[in-house]
Amino acid sequence: MPESLHIFQITETHYIVLSVILFCIGTAGVLIRRNALVIFLCIEIMLNAVNLALVTFSRHMDQNRGEVFVFFVMAVAAAESAIGLSLLIVLHRQKKTVDVDEINTLKG
Amino acid sequence: MIEYVWLITVLPLAGFIITGLLGNKFGEKFSGIMASLFSAAAFVVTAMIFREILGKDEESRKIIIKLFDWIVAGKVNAAVAYQIDPLSLVMALVVTGVGSLIHFYSIGYMHGDSGSPKYFAYLNLFMFSMLNLVLGSNLLLMFLGWEGVGLCSYLLIGYYYETKVAGDAGKKAFIVNRVGDFGFLIGIFLIIFTFGTVDFSELEKAVAGHVSGEVIIFWITLFLFIGAAGKSAQIPLYVWLPDAMAGPTPVSALIHAATMVTSGLYMLARLSFLYVKAPDVMFIICVIGALTAFFAATIGTLQNDIKKVLAYSTVSQLGYMFMGAGAGAFSAGIFHVVTHAFFKALLFLGAGSVIHALHHEQDIRKMGGLRKKLPVTHFTFLIGTLAIAGTPLFSGFFSKDEILWKVFNYNIFIWGIGAVSAIITAYYMFRLYFVTFFGETRFKEDTEHKIHESPAIMTLPLIILAVLALFGGFLGMPHTLDFFHSGNMIEEFLHKSVADHAVSRYGEGVEVSLMGVSVMLAVAGFIIAFIVFYKNNGIPEKDNQYVGAQKVIFNKYYIDEIYETAFVKSIYNFAKVLWRLIDVFIIDGVINGTARILRDIGEGLRYSETGVVHDYMIFMAGGIVSFAVLLFLLFL
Amino acid sequence: MELTFIKPFMFYFFASLTTGSALMVVIIRNPLYSAAMLVLTFFSLAGIYVLLNSEIIAVLQVFVYAGAIMVLVTFVIMLLNLRSGALINKPTHIIRSVVAVIFSFLLFICLISIFVSGNQVENAPKGVITAAAIESEGSFQLFSRALFSEYLLPFELVSLLLTVAVIGVVVLIRGISGAEENKQAKKGQGR
Numbered sequence: 001m002p003e004s005l006h007i008f009q010i011t012e013t014h015y016i017v018l019s020v021i022l023f024c025i026g027t028a029g030v031l032i033r034r035n036a037l038v039i040f041l042c043i044e045i046m047l048n049a050v051n052l053a054l055v056t057f058s059r060h061m062d063q064n065r066g067e068v069f070v071f072f073v074m075a076v077a078a079a080e081s082a083i084g085l086s087l088l089i090v091l092h093r094q095k096k097t098v099d100v101d102e103i104n105t106l107k108g
Numbered sequence: 109m110i111e112y113v114w115l116i117t118v119l120p121l122a123g124f125i126i127t128g129l130l131g132n133k134f135g136e137k138f139s140g141i142m143a144s145l146f147s148a149a150a151f152v153v154t155a156m157i158f159r160e161i162l163g164k165d166e167e168s169r170k171i172i173i174k175l176f177d178w179i180v181a182g183k184v185n186a187a188v189a190y191q192i193d194p195l196s197l198v199m200a201l202v203v204t205g206v207g208s209l210i211h212f213y214s215i216g217y218m219h220g221d222s223g224s225p226k227y228f229a230y231l232n233l234f235m236f237s238m239l240n241l242v243l244g245s246n247l248l249l250m251f252l253g254w255e256g257v258g259l260c261s262y263l264l265i266g267y268y269y270e271t272k273v274a275g276d277a278g279k280k281a282f283i284v285n286r287v288g289d290f291g292f293l294i295g296i297f298l299i300i301f302t303f304g305t306v307d308f309s310e311l312e313k314a315v316a317g318h319v320s321g322e323v324i325i326f327w328i329t330l331f332l333f334i335g336a337a338g339k340s341a342q343i344p345l346y347v348w349l350p351d352a353m354a355g356p357t358p359v360s361a362l363i364h365a366a367t368m369v370t371s372g373l374y375m376l377a378r379l380s381f382l383y384v385k386a387p388d389v390m391f392i393i394c395v396i397g398a399l400t401a402f403f404a405a406t407i408g409t410l411q412n413d414i415k416k417v418l419a420y421s422t423v424s425q426l427g428y429m430f431m432g433a434g435a436g437a438f439s440a441g442i443f444h445v446v447t448h449a450f451f452k453a454l455l456f457l458g459a460g461s462v463i464h465a466l467h468h469e470q471d472i473r474k475m476g477g478l479r480k481k482l483p484v485t486h487f488t489f490l491i492g493t494l495a496i497a498g499t500p501l502f503s504g505f506f507s508k509d510e511i512l513w514k515v516f517n518y519n520i521f522i523w524g525i526g527a528v529s530a531i532i533t534a535y536y537m538f539r540l541y542f543v544t545f546f547g548e549t550r551f552k553e554d555t556e557h558k559i560h561e562s563p564a565i566m567t568l569p570l571i572i573l574a575v576l577a578l579f580g581g582f583l584g585m586p587h588t589l590d591f592f593h594s595g596n597m598i599e600e601f602l603h604k605s606v607a608d609h610a611v612s613r614y615g616e617g618v619e620v621s622l623m624g625v626s627v628m629l630a631v632a633g634f635i636i637a638f639i640v641f642y643k644n645n646g647i648p649e650k651d652n653q654y655v656g657a658q659k660v661i662f663n664k665y666y667i668d669e670i671y672e673t674a675f676v677k678s679i680y681n682f683a684k685v686l687w688r689l690i691d692v693f694i695i696d697g698v699i700n701g702t703a704r705i706l707r708d709i710g711e712g713l714r715y716s717e718t719g720v721v722h723d724y725m726i727f728m729a730g731g732i733v734s735f736a737v738l739l740f741l742l743f744l
Numbered sequence: 745m746e747l748t749f750i751k752p753f754m755f756y757f758f759a760s761l762t763t764g765s766a767l768m769v770v771i772i773r774n775p776l777y778s779a780a781m782l783v784l785t786f787f788s789l790a791g792i793y794v795l796l797n798s799e800i801i802a803v804l805q806v807f808v809y810a811g812a813i814m815v816l817v818t819f820v821i822m823l824l825n826l827r828s829g830a831l832i833n834k835p836t837h838i839i840r841s842v843v844a845v846i847f848s849f850l851l852f853i854c855l856i857s858i859f860v861s862g863n864q865v866e867n868a869p870k871g872v873i874t875a876a877a878i879e880s881e882g883s884f885q886l887f888s889r890a891l892f893s894e895y896l897l898p899f900e901l902v903s904l905l906l907t908v909a910v911i912g913v914v915v916l917i918r919g920i921s922g923a924e925e926n927k928q929a930k931k932g933q934g935r
Contacts, residue, residue, distance in 0.1 A: 008752045015796065016859045018759045022766055024852040029770035031729055031844030032836050034722065037775050037821065041782050044813065045766050048789055051805075055798050063871030067887055068895050070801055074808045075902040079909035081813045085820045086913040092824050100721050107719025726840065729847045736854035 015056040022049035036091065036098040040084055047077050109156045113173050113190045116157075116200060116243065119150040120235035127232060131225025140218065143228035144211035147235050151204035158197050166604055169193055172245050172309065179248060183304050191245035191308060195605040198442060198598070199242040199374055202449045203367045207235050209569040210362040213457055216566035217358050217464055227267060227356065234260035234363060241371055247296050247306040250375065254292065254339065257368045258285045264363060265355040277351035284348040288338015292375075295332035302328065312381050320385045329386040332379065333393055340372025342430055343400045346423045347668055353415040357460030360415060365422045365456050366449035373429045373445055377438040380607040384436065390609075394434025394518065398525040401427030403665065405532040409539065410654070410662040413470050414459045417540050421496065422452055424529060431526055432511035435518035436609030439602040440510040443584040446598070447503035450580045451495035454573035458489035461562045461570065462544065466551060472540065477549040481559045484567045486545050488574040493541045495577045497534035498630040500623075503581035509626050510584060513619055514610040527629055534633025542641035586619065755795055761788035779817050786810040797878050800887045 022045055029042030051070045058066025092098055123146030131139035161169050174189035190196075211231060218224040237256025244250040258281075266278030300306060302324050303314040318325060336342070341349035352364045363369070376383060376393070383390055401424045408420035425448050432441040463470055465482055479486040495502040498509070508530065516523040551559075561567065584598040599608075654662045663669075716723070765784040772778050786809040793802035873886055891899055 010752050010755045010795075013859075014755060014759070015792070017856060018762065018792070020852060020855045020859065021763055023855070024848045025763070025766045025770060027729065027851060028844050028848035031722075031726060031847065032770065032841050034836055035775055037817070037824075038769070038778050041769055041775075041778055041817065044782065044809070045769060045785065048786070048805075048809070051801070052789065052792065055793060055796055055801055058873075059796050059798065061869075061871055062874045062877075064873050064883075064887055064890050065871075067798055067801055067883075068890055071804060071887075071891065072898060072902055074804055075906060078808055078812060079905050081816055082909045082913050083916070085816055086916045088820060089823060090916055098824065103721070104719030106721065106724075107717060722840070726843060726847075729844070729851075733847050733850045733854070736851060736858075740854045740857055 012056050012060045016053060019049045019053040019056065022046075022052065034099050034101050036088055036100050039100065040081070040088070044077065044081070047073060109153075109160050110171055110192060111173060112153060113157060113192055113243065114175055115153045116150050116204070117190075117236055117239045119146045119153070120232045120239065122146060123232035124229050124236060127225055128229035131229055136218070136221070136224045137215075139225035139228040140211075140215035143232045144208065144215060146232060147204065147211045148208040150235065150239070151201075151208045154197070154200045154204045157192060158201060161192065161194070161197060169604060170309075174245075184300055184306060186246050186248035186306050188249060189245040190243040192243070193605040194601045195374075195377060195442065196243050198446060198602065199370075200239060202446055203235065203238050203242060206366045206449050206453050206573070207231075207238075207362055209572055210358045210366075210453065210457070213361075213460070213566050213569040214356075214358040216563045217460055218356065223267065227264070230260050230263045230267075231359070231362070234264070234368070238367055238371070242374065245308055247299065247308070247311075250378075251292065251296065254335075254371065254375075255289065257363070257371065258282065258289070258339070261285075261352065261363050261368060264359040265352045267355050267359070271354070274354040277348075277354040281348040281352050284345050285338050288335045288345055290335075291331045291333070291338065292335025295328050295330075295335060298324065298328045298331065308378065311379075315382055315385065318385060321387060322385065325382065325385045326388055329379075329383050329389040330392070332375065332382075333389060336372030336375050336430075337396065338372070339375075340369050340426050340430070341400075341423050342372070342396050342426065343403065344667075346400060346404065347671060349423055350416055350419040350664075353413070353419050357415065357456060357463055360419070361453045361456030361460065364419065365452040369422065369426055370429070370445040370449070373426070373433060373441050376430075376433045377442050377606050380433075380438045380609070383433075384607050384609040390434050390436065391519075392434070393430050394515070394522055397427045397430030397432070397434055398515075398522045398529075399427070400424065401431060401529040402525050402532075405529045405536065406661050407664050408536040409532060410658060412472055414462065414472050414475075414540065414544065415456075415470055417472075417536060418452070418455055418459060421455075421533065421537065424533060425452065425496070427529070428508060428511055428526065431515055431522065435511075435515045435522075436611065437511060437514035438606045439599045439608050440507065440514055440584075440610070442602060442606065443598045444507035444511055446583065447495070447507040447577070447580045450573055451492045451502075451504055451577040454488060454570065454577050455492040455496065457566070457570055457573065458485050458492060461485040461566055462489075464562055464566070465559050467558070469551065472543045474551050475544045475549075476547040476551075477545070478559075479545040482545075482561050484561055484570060488567075488570040489541065489545070491574045491577055493537045495581075497537050497633065498530055498626055500627055501581070503577050503579070505626070505630075506581035506584050506586065509623055510586060512626060513586070513622055516618075516622060517611050517613045527625065530626060531629040531633045534630045535637050538634050538637030539641050542637060546642055586623075751795060754791070758788045758791040758795065762792065776818070776821055779814060779821065782817075783810050783814050786814070797875060797883060799883050 026042045026044075026046035026049060029045065030039050033039050033042065051073055054066040054070050054073070056066075058064055058069075088098060091103070095103060097103070123143050126146075127139040127143050131142075161171075170191070170193040172189055172191050174187050176188050177185065178188045179186040211228070214224075214228070214231065218227055221227070234257060237253045237260060239253070241250050241253025241257060244253060262278045262282040265281050266274050268274040269278075296306065299311065303311055305311055305314060315325075334345075338345045349364055349369065353360050355364070383393075404420045404423035404427060408417050408424065411417045411420060425444070429441040429444050429448070432438075432444060462475065462478060462482065462485060465478075465485070466475065469475070491502070495504040498505045512523060512526050512530070515526055584596050586596065660666065716727070762785055765781045765788065768781040769778045769785065772781060786805055790802040790805040790810075793799070793805060878886065
């Protein structure tokens with residue numbers, strides 16, 4: 001990657017930086033938010049950041065493996081969201097809340 | 109036959125295993141007979157090898173039979189190999205011969221003792237160890253035997269372990285011997301360090317290139333002598349031997365008189381080629397030997413326990429041997445080992461016979477007038493007494509005289525000490541003899557009719573040993589008295605394997621007159637004892653009646669008390685400090701502290717386990733971030 | 745491509761839209777608005793993918809994320825009944841927020857340093873799917889060829905995974921209500 005970031009010359013580095021920014025926003029959201037649903041949304045942001053990085057690398061290396069991988073990530077994300085959301089529903093049914101701070105059954 | 113030398117050690121080992129494993133099942137008689145037969149078989153093998161060696165010429169009498177490699181470490185190669193030469197054969201003959209007699213004797217003596225299978229097993233184990241010590245062709249094998257006999261000595265001293273005295277005596281013997289063994293080990297290490305070999309033959313070659321009086325040889329020989337002094341009960345390490353009399357009497361005869369305690373001298377003789385290069389150490393040995401001979405003899409004059417008298421007499425006689433060795437007369441020392449083995453074993457077995465007859469009474473003040481009750485014991489004991497006192501034509505006369513003559517040539521002052529010791533020896537031995545066998549009977553009335561002579565299994569060894577004590581001296585006739593022209597057989601036999609170094613400053617006339625002096629000294633001792641204890645029928649006084657110098661001597665110069673204060677107490681206090689400071693404070697503190705710190709950490713960390721997923725996520729993110737930061741710092 | 749000169753502007757437009765809407769997802773209290781902002785994020789990301797010459801991913805992004813997943817999320821929000829208040833974000837402890845922001849920032853710095861200064865990628869072997877190849881054949885065709893030849897097995901496995909997920913969801917939802925029904929049925933029998 002080039003040492004300097006030229007503003008009007010969009011390189012792969014720009015995409016990577018965007019990907020990292022998105023990832024960190026997602027991380028911060030996961031850590032800050034108490035609502036399980038929003039945490040789930042933030043995880044989706046992180047997944048998308050990774051997808052972006054994968055596509056960028058794929059372009060950079062003149063391959064399409066990264067794109068294929070993104071396709072699989074999307075498929076897994078779909079499965080994950082189905083399961084995760086249904087868990088959320090079950091959780092809400094049982095505890096009448098989706099606030100993860102109020103669920104401390106892990107405490108021995 | 110020589111290639112079967114391994115039988116000599118394996119037979120007692122087999123006896124040990126058989127009696128040790130099966131003894132309790134088949135009983136006392138079985139184990140006694142088995143042990144005796146195995147040891148007698150070892151004697152037969154030794155004797156056959158001896159005959160074969162006698163048939164060879166002098167140059168080819170040293171044969172080394174290697175069985176297998178034992179310790180191979182770097183350039184040091186210690187094999188299990190047996191060295192057959194005149195020196196080791198003489199010792200092996202004494203060990204197996206006297207040992208077998210004592211085995212047979214023990215059958216009678218230990219009759220009715222519930223632990224006798226164990227006793228016989230130990231006795232055979234002792235034979236095995238002692239023969240390894242004697243026959244081993246390198247220092248390490250010798251050390252194996254050395255430690256083995258130490259172990260057996262400990263086990264047999266503590267044989268009557270129900271009594272505290274026996275247990276304490278066993279421990280004392282073991283610990284005091286350990287001091288000596290420490291010196292021996294350091295000597296071995298120094299030898300390996302200096303010469304790079306432990307094999308006697310190679311060592312002899314290596315030493316040949318060194319000049320006399322080298323510093324390293326001085327230290328090697330000095331440390332080895334400390335080992336010898338421990339095992340052979342020389343000043344300052346003799347204190348264990350009198351206490352060792354707590355064991356059964358045949359054990360005292362075999363281990364603590366005839367064989368094991370002479371192994372120190374054997375080691376000196378075996379390494380005589382090394383010692384002759386260290387004249388200073390030779391002088392030290394000679395002086396220590398003379399002092400031991402003298403002090404032990406004086407202590408012996410006031411002891412009232414029949415075995416204690418003999419024990420101090422043993423220490424004294426060992427002192428004679430070391431005196432001779434120090435004067436360079438190693439073969440004379442070995443000669444005295446042989447004769448001493450005969451007459452001291454005889455005396456101990458005689459004492460055992462008395463003790464056996466009197467139902468374990470050992471105090472001579474409660475004996476007296478036993479010569480009619482125990483005729484065989486009395487007669488053989490008399491022969492032993494005459495031999496040790498140095499009566500002409502008895503074995504002790506020749507060997508002791510040989511030593512004294514060599515010492516006279518070496519240093520006349522040391523000879524003086526030896527001569528005074530000789531007179532004291534004659535005195536205390538006849539004192540013992542008269543008090544025990546003459547005068548009125550002083551034992552309790554009801555036991556009198558029970559007293560009877562020991563059975564044949566006990567008296568027969570006594571008679572054999574008496575014969576040996578009587579004629580054993582003719583092995584080493586001094587040439588001035590050589591009426592049969594047999595020559596000094598033992599010295600000639602040994603001179604190839606022992607580096608005799610004695611000087612000869614005076615002529616034959618002096619030697620003969622010196623013999624006259626010896627005879628007169630013995631007679632003087634006899635007369636004093638005769639007047640005091642036979643004519644006046646004086647029995648020893650009560651313990652508390654001694655005053656002045658007598659009191660000091662009666663209390664053995666307070667050596668035990670001094671050791672107790674100087675070493676035992678200080679070590680005890682040191683151990684106490686270690687216990688309180690190191691063990692309780694530091695070690696326990698560290699261990700308990702570790703546990704306490706972990707508990708406190710856990711106590712603190714308990715609150716991080718909130719059960720809230722979010723907190724765990726924070727920790728996890730913290731970990732990932734730390735890892736990323738670490739990577740960042742390391743690689744960028 | 746004739747649009748080259750406006751490409752930087754388009755990138756910055758989409759990039760700021762993505763970042764801004766992603767931030768809004770985190771910041772907004774109402775989860776329904778969060779979800780809406782996330783849809784915006786997905787759409788602008790699709791634009792970024794187009795700029796990267798990866799039309800297929802852009803299309804998939806819109807279909808799968810914006811279409812399928814977000815609809816699912818909205819459904820769930822409806823199911824959980826927004827008005828009950830259970831879904832409204834409660835304020836987070838201030839210390840935790842600060843710690844989270846610091847962590848994220850540190851992570852950002854580290855990742856940026858690692859990616860930007862990395863020279864391993866520069867030396868990596870190049871493939872055959874160059875910009876020119878995409879120009880002539882189209883990214884759909886190239887992608888599909890790879891997916892249905894080289895990656896056929898993973899593709900089939902993904903279909904299996906999705907089936908499992910569907911079954912799992914049914915079990916999760918039905919299983920619990922089924923257990924409750926069983927309980928009630930047992931009670932009925934006991935009566």
